[in-house]
Each structure stands twice: as structure tokens, then as C-alpha cells.
Amino acid sequence: MPRYFFDSDDGDDRIVDDEGLELPDDQAAYKEASTAIVELAKDRIPADGPLRHLQMWVRNEEGLSVHILTLKFEADERLYLRGT
Amino acid sequence: MQLPIHLEANGYPAASLLKKLRCRDTISVDEERIVEAMLEGQSVIDVRVDFIREGDRPVASTLLVEGYAARYRMVESGARQITAIHVPGDFVDFHSFLMKEMDHGVATLTPCRVARVPHATLKSISETQSHLMRMFNLMALIDGAIHREWLVCMGRLPAPAHAAHLFCEIYMLLQAVGLARDFAFSFPVTQDNLADMLGLSPVHVNRTLQELRRKDLIEWQGEVLRFPDWDRIAQFAEFDDTYLHLRNEPR
Numbered sequence: 001m002p003r004y005f006f007d008s009d010d011g012d013d014r015i016v017d018d019e020g021l022e023l024p025d026d027q028a029a030y031k032e033a034s035t036a037i038v039e040l041a042k043d044r045i046p047a048d049g050p051l052r053h054l055q056m057w058v059r060n061e062e063g064l065s066v067h068i069l070t071l072k073f074e075a076d077e078r079l080y081l082r083g084t
Numbered sequence: 085m086q087l088p089i090h091l092e093a094n095g096y097p098a099a100s101l102l103k104k105l106r107c108r109d110t111i112s113v114d115e116e117r118i119v120e121a122m123l124e125g126q127s128v129i130d131v132r133v134d135f136i137r138e139g140d141r142p143v144a145s146t147l148l149v150e151g152y153a154a155r156y157r158m159v160e161s162g163a164r165q166i167t168a169i170h171v172p173g174d175f176v177d178f179h180s181f182l183m184k185e186m187d188h189g190v191a192t193l194t195p196c197r198v199a200r201v202p203h204a205t206l207k208s209i210s211e212t213q214s215h216l217m218r219m220f221n222l223m224a225l226i227d228g229a230i231h232r233e234w235l236v237c238m239g240r241l242p243a244p245a246h247a248a249h250l251f252c253e254i255y256m257l258l259q260a261v262g263l264a265r266d267f268a269f270s271f272p273v274t275q276d277n278l279a280d281m282l283g284l285s286p287v288h289v290n291r292t293l294q295e296l297r298r299k300d301l302i303e304w305q306g307e308v309l310r311f312p313d314w315d316r317i318a319q320f321a322e323f324d325d326t327y328l329h330l331r332n333e334p335r
Contacts, residue, residue: 006287015294021275021286036287043242 004029004066005059006036010044011052026066029058037071050075097123097149097199100173100261105219107260109335115216118209123147123199129192136190142180144200148172151196152273156280157188166281168230169193169254173261178224181206193273218335229327238283241322243292246282248301248321251309256325267314272307 001022006029008015023029037056046052051074058067098120105111111119126149129135136142138157148170155168155176167188170176176190181203210217230253237246254271258264278293279286296302301317303310311317318324 006290008291013295013298015291015298017287017290017294019275019290021290032285032287035285036291039243039284039288040291043244 003061004032006033007057007059008037008040009053009055010040011054020061026060030067033058033067033069037069041071041073045073050077050080096120097126097147097197100149100171100263101147102173103261104173104223106332107330108222108332109215109219110332111216111219115213118213118216122201122205122209124202124205125200127198129196129198131192131195134189134191135198136177136180136186138186138189140180140186141184142177142186142203144202145178145181145206146176146190147199147201148174148176149197149199152193152271153190153196153198154193154277154281155188155190164280165283166277167234168227169250169281171254171257171261172263175201175220175223178220178227193277215335222329222335226327226329229329233327243282243284243288244295244299245321247278247289247292248296248317249323250281251302251311252318252321252323252325253328255309255311256328256330260328260330267312268308268310270307271304271309 001024003020003022005017005020007017021029021032023032033056037054040056041052041054044052044054053073054071056067056069057065058069060066098116102111102116102119105119124144135153136146150172153170153174153176154166155170156164156166158164170190176198177186180186206220209220233249233253237249241249251271255264255267255269258269263269275286275289275293279289282289282292284292293302293304297304299320300312301320303312
């Protein structure tokens, strides 16, 4: 099975995956990445700010991008700032 | 088949169970003899074997002598949730003595050595050895306390603290049976296993471990997991070992 690498950025830190995961194909890698980015969001969507962008890059063994996922969290900034 | 090196140190089959009991209360020489005599039919089981299945009706309870095993349940999507990790000295299904039908499976996470205790033997111990039976019941109650702690971690802690909490727990359990010391222990499990323990995807588990490494809370080389600073990881994980009831007192 091919190995895929999942780099991620939670809006503060980018973590490069140097271990990777063996998966059957690109579609399986997509499924894993989409589950993982939501799990990351669960801990990172801020209660103390109106914006957070999460990203995940899936690379294959040749180092080529297979998928790029972005999760954007945006509260209405005007209303948010009025409340602070 | 190679058994995890650090987990075979206790030698004879009853050693880990006796240490586990002696952490919590005095065990007499007579009781020790009974514990040694109740173990029958040792066997070695390879890694990733479902050796007790949901729906089984075992006629003996299985004591883990060496290695790591896990209780688990599968859901229809094919996803697996590990509901408990077992270390040497644990009964993986003491409850099958009274519950009869297994409501979950048990699988090896590493090669394991196990011993069987026939339910008929447990029944006779329950009739003649009230203190020993209270101690076995205590072990089952502690299993329940661990389940409660897992529920709290799973429901309320962020992934890095949840993972750190699990590592602290396994370390304390191994230390109690003399299989870990100096804040390091053998933990040769796969990332998929960890994902099933934490209820997270393997990708997020991988990120979580990298985060713990970056914060210098764990070092994981080969199969050995080490804590550079116990107080720091315990605080990070909100780990308090009260629920493991490691105090020696009359019970």
C-alpha cells in the first residue's frame, strides 16, 4: 500500500508529518484527512477570537500534493468586536 | 514470536497478579499458593488475534501474564473502539465468571502469554476465600473506575491531554506490577491501535504525538515511551492516580 503524509496547520503551528500512513489510495487519504481536520478543529476553534483557518496538505511518497483541505472558521468580526 | 521485552520480566505466571494485589492489601502465603494453583493452561497468542469474541460464553477467565491486550467493540461502519487496555496481572474477562456471555471482544495488541482460571475454580475460591474474592472484586471495581476516567477524558479533554493521560495511566499500571520504572515503559503498539484507544483518526493521533514531542512531554523511540518530566506531563494531562486505588490498606 502507498504511504501518505499529512501536514497540518492549526492557525498557530504547522506540523510536518514525517511518519505518514499506509492507505489503499488517494480517496482513502482524502477520507482520513477530512476526518482529521474536523478533529483538529474540535480543539482549535477559538472561544477567544473571531477567525481561525485550518489547513491540511496530503503528500504522496513522491512528495506531490494529493489533496489540500482548508477549514475556515469566521465569526462576524464587527459583532464579535462589539462584544469584547 | 517476540514478546515485548520489558513485559516478560516478572517470570512466573502469577507474579504480576500478586504484585497487583499486594499494592492494595496484604496477601498471605496461603492466598499466594491459591493464586498460583488456580492458573491453568498457559498459552502464547500472536499479535492482533481476537482471542475472545463478543457473544462467546467462556468457561474460564483469562489472566494476562505478558504483553498488552485490549477489550473492544466494533460498530457497523467497521470502526473499532478499544474500551480498555490490559497489562500483565490483569484478568481480561474476570466478569465472564458471572456475566457468562461476552458483550465485547478481547484482542492482543502485542504477542501475549495468558493463563486460564476455570470458572469452577473461581466459584470454589468465592466459597472458601472471602478476602481473596474481595480482592478480585476490587480489581473489577478498579476496571470500572478506569472506564469512568476514560469517559471523562474522551468527552472532556483535548486530544493531546487525552493521549498524555492514557500514557500516564499505563505507566502507573505497569509500575504497580514492577514492569516500568524511571518514567519509561515499553509500549509497542501501532498508531492504528492508539487511534482506536483514543477514538480519533490515525492522522490526528499522529499530529497529537508530534505535538507532545514538540512540547517535550514525551520521547518515543522504537517501542519505548519516556516522560522527560513526570510532573509536567501529569499536570498537562490532569492526571491524578486516585482512581487507580494504589494504596495498601486492609480491604
